[in-house]
Amino acid sequence: MSFPKLPVPLPKNLDYSKQHIEVPGTKRPGQTAHYRNGAFPLITLDTPGSLQTLTQVFEMGLSYGANNNFLGTRPIVSKNPLKFADHYVWESWGAADLRRRAIGSALFKLFEDGTLNGGALRTVGVWSKNIPNWQIIDLACHAYGTVGVSLYDTLGPDAVEYIINHAETSIVFVASDHIPALLKLSPKTPVVKIIVSMDELSEESHRILAAWGKEKKIKVQTWQEFEDFGKANLIPPVKVTSDTVATICYTSGTTGNPKGVILTQGNLANTIHATLLGIDYNGARPVTYSFLPLAHIYERCQELCMLTLGGCIGFNSGDPLRLLEDVQILKPNHLALVPRVLNRIYQSAMAAGSQPGLKSALFHRALKAKLDRLHATGETRHPFWDRLVFNKINAVLGGRLLLVVTGSAPISTPIMDFLRISLGCDIIEGTLGLSLITSAYGMTENCGTAARIWPNDPTSSSTIGGPHCNTEIKLIDVPAMGYTAEDKPFPRGEICTRGSHCFKEYYKDPVNTKATIDEEGWIHTGDVAELDECGRFKIIDRVKNIMKLAQGEYVAIERVEGLYSSSPLVAQLFVYGDSLQSYLVGAVVPEAAQLATIASRVLGTTVSPQDIATLKKVAQDPKVNAAVLRELSKEADKAGLKGFEQIKRIHITLDPFTVDNGTMTPTLKIKRKEAYRLLKTEIDALYAAPESAQAQL
Incomplete structure (x- = not known):
């Protein structure tokens, strides 16, 4: 099997003043022209050599070496008091391959013989925090044509009940501490037939839960039981295509019931291919830290990128207070964070730098020198000031960072600029989240991909950059708010996106589908942007909210x-x-x-x-x-x-x-x-x- 060469750095000698191109003949009344990426041609599923499926993504990662480290955790060395080892233990790519085949074969067998059923799709629920088995289930679904339905680990019983019934999910893989809640829900979720514990169950706990499940006509199994069943009924992965549904990704829902976004293997594969264009790991094998919820498209796509490159994924220890401890042990070179974590790093650094004395004076002198350099050239490193001041901040996050991605909430321009100069690595902000102050942009409905800043762009911090290389963007008039494509000096309007990564429908929800996607396939995001002189977009308002x-x-x-x-x-x-x-x-x-x-x-x-x-x-x-x-x-x-x-x-x-x-x-x-x-x-x-x-x- 041949694979595309990824990642691909940005071309040299980029013109930062031309970050998009207009598609000729697409300007119409009430909207701008269609805009595409200014550095790469549009990547679609029809592009020769492009990634097509998620099984291809895994096989590409496996091709780097079956013995390479893949999924890592810190072992527990004491339960009372709770204490973790000072190192990560790793499962290899080859071992993960065998386990995904066993889990996938078991699922396929149970759906084929009618033990599991449901609606139009063969859905598989996952209700757990991030652990290696979460990835194994997802990989198994990709390889055997079943559809993952992710449940946030922190969702309450009402949302869990709604999603299970809406997706008609007859098997749910759950964290052991969620099994009692799921069994209590069973009168309201009659579709559920099998519950599998994703983590270890003691013999006594299994006996009690299995007996309780029997009363509810639900089979409760350990992970090992389910995996052994798959090994006994092993079959090769089935043929999937870019149109095969990969997941129903339910939006977290700030209001009302969550909507089920149907994403195909092609949607996600196209996203991963495009995301890895314009990225440079300088030849290093990527290592990332998994702590943002895998149920969310943001973290899911970040980890799929690691799969494509044969990377390592180190999982968190389950306690947010151990985040920095985990990271300093793992020493990742790729890190996906949320602004709240980065804001705290900024605030701690600024508070330390405001203390009276020589250190404070040096800090502020170094800060000014690097900010001036950033704004003049886009350069984030300085041999003297990094060694004297800023390497200490980088060390807080392990000291080996090459790329930081942040999304799902706003982050200000001053903080963004500070992070770029203090961490000394590329920072891509906001690959998901309809944020209002961002420098990259996307949403669940387009797999978290729409616009992105270019590395070393000296004036990009208040923008979301130009169109991503798999995305067409246009702005349409919002007359009620006074925004039009004819506004001077720059067009303004609602962002609409289109591409091979964009979803086609909400599950069982034609009303919201029609309200979001028009007849030409454009997703109407509800966010209002202004185009700037460099061909970048800046979010200025929200049609809704x-x-x-x-x-x-x-x-x-x-x-x-x-x-x-x-x-x-x-x-x-x-x-x-x-x-x-x-x-x-x-x-x-x-x-x-x-x-x-x-x-x-x-x-x-x-x-x-x-x-x-x-x-x-x-x-x-x-x-x-x-x-x-x-x-x-x-x-x-x-x-x-x-x-x-x-x-x-x-x-x-x-x-x-x-x-x-x-x-x-x-x-x-x-x-x-x-x-x-x-x-x-x-x-x-x-x-x-x-x-x-x-x-x-």
């Missing part, structure tokens, strides 16, 4: 949140607007160190960041509230927010928005209705307070 204030002004709430979140003071922020009111209010979860500094200054006493009880008390002090609001207002002024876009009153809380309390999706987006419901009393009080009390709230 906007609200009108009492005086008639429209506000894009998520954009406002993104801009305020650039402040080192903000750990989390929820902005709320009432259409019967003329101004916005907000709930702020501050960084403890920043709140302690402000409270100490305002109250004339020393407040420790570690003293949570005192922090909660001072957070309710009107003087502290006013001081925090003044700091936030500085950020708003710096970002150029208009008066009606600025927060006028705030509630300060030290209780964060979390997945556990139902106010965040598993991809760390705020669920607006749930957040408002949680804080309704406080938000109503902000609006109810008299004008004279505004400064005290």
Whole structure:
């Protein structure tokens, strides 16, 4: 089998002022021309030599060597107290190949003989955190033509029930601690016939769960039992094509029930091929760290890229607090993160650099020198200042980084610039997530791929770059918001994307399908962008998730949140607007160190960041509230927010928005209705307070 040569670096001597090309003859009233990538020709499934299927992706990775390390974990050396080894233990590519064949053969056999059934698709559920067996199941589905249905590890029972029934999933691979919840759900999920534990079960636990399952007419098996059954019924992988459905990827759902995005093997293979164009690992074999949920398209595509290149995937230890410990042991050269982690790195570095003395002076001198160099040339490295200052920051993430990808939430331009110079590697921001301040862009419906910045582009940090090399983009008019393709100096409008990676339908949902995809195959994203002088796009608004204030002004709430979140003071922020009111209010979860500094200054006493009880008390002090609001207002002024876009009153809380309390999706987006419901009393009080009390709230 022949494979394409990947990855491919960007061509030399790029013209950064021409990052897209217009397709001749495509300009029409009410829209721009169609735009394509300015460095590579359009990659489609019809392009000779392009990746076609996910089985081809795996075989390409396997061709680098069956004995190479593939899936790694840190062994547990003690359960009480919980302690992990200071090294990773690896499963080889060859061993993983044998296991995917066994699991895939078992699935194929059970569907063929009628033990498993369902609807139009042979769906296989997965409900677990990221572990090696998650990848094995996915690879088995790819090779044997079954359809993976991923469930977020942190989803509640209502969403799990909905997805299982909607996808008609008769077998679910689950983390052992989810088995009781799934058995309790069985009267509401009668389609489920087999539950397989993805991690080890003690003999007693298996006996109890198997007996409980028998009562519910559900077979509960260990992983080893299922794998042994596959080995006894082993068959070669079946023939799949680019049209074979690979997964139903359910969106996390900030409102209402999640929608099931049907993605084919061709959709994902095209995404992987395109993603690896314009990337350079400098000959190094990629090593990545898996901790963002594999149920989400963002992490799924990152790991599929590692598969294509024969890379290694080291899995997290299951505890977010061990993230940095894991990374420093693994020493990855590829890292997919979310902005919240990177924001904390930035805030810690800036706080350390603000301490009085010689080190602070050196830090700020180094920072200015490297930022000036970045903005002038796009260069992120400096032989002197890296060795003296910035290599210490890189070391926090293992010290070997070549590429960092960040997505699913906004990140500000100053923080992005700082990360580029301090980590000294290529950073691709936002390969997924409809973010409002991003430098790359995509969504589940186009496999997280639409636009991307070019490495070493000195002025790219406030943009999402030009069209990706498998994507056509056009902007269409949004008359109600005053955006048109004829706007001067640059066109503005809603982003529409099209390509071989774009989905064709939501599962069993023709209404939402028709609302999202037009008759020419364009996905209407709901995001508004402006084209710049270099052929890059900049997200400026959102067609959806906007609200009108009492005086008639429209506000894009998520954009406002993104801009305020650039402040080192903000750990989390929820902005709320009432259409019967003329101004916005907000709930702020501050960084403890920043709140302690402000409270100490305002109250004339020393407040420790570690003293949570005192922090909660001072957070309710009107003087502290006013001081925090003044700091936030500085950020708003710096970002150029208009008066009606600025927060006028705030509630300060030290209780964060979390997945556990139902106010965040598993991809760390705020669920607006749930957040408002949680804080309704406080938000109503902000609006109810008299004008004279505004400064005290």
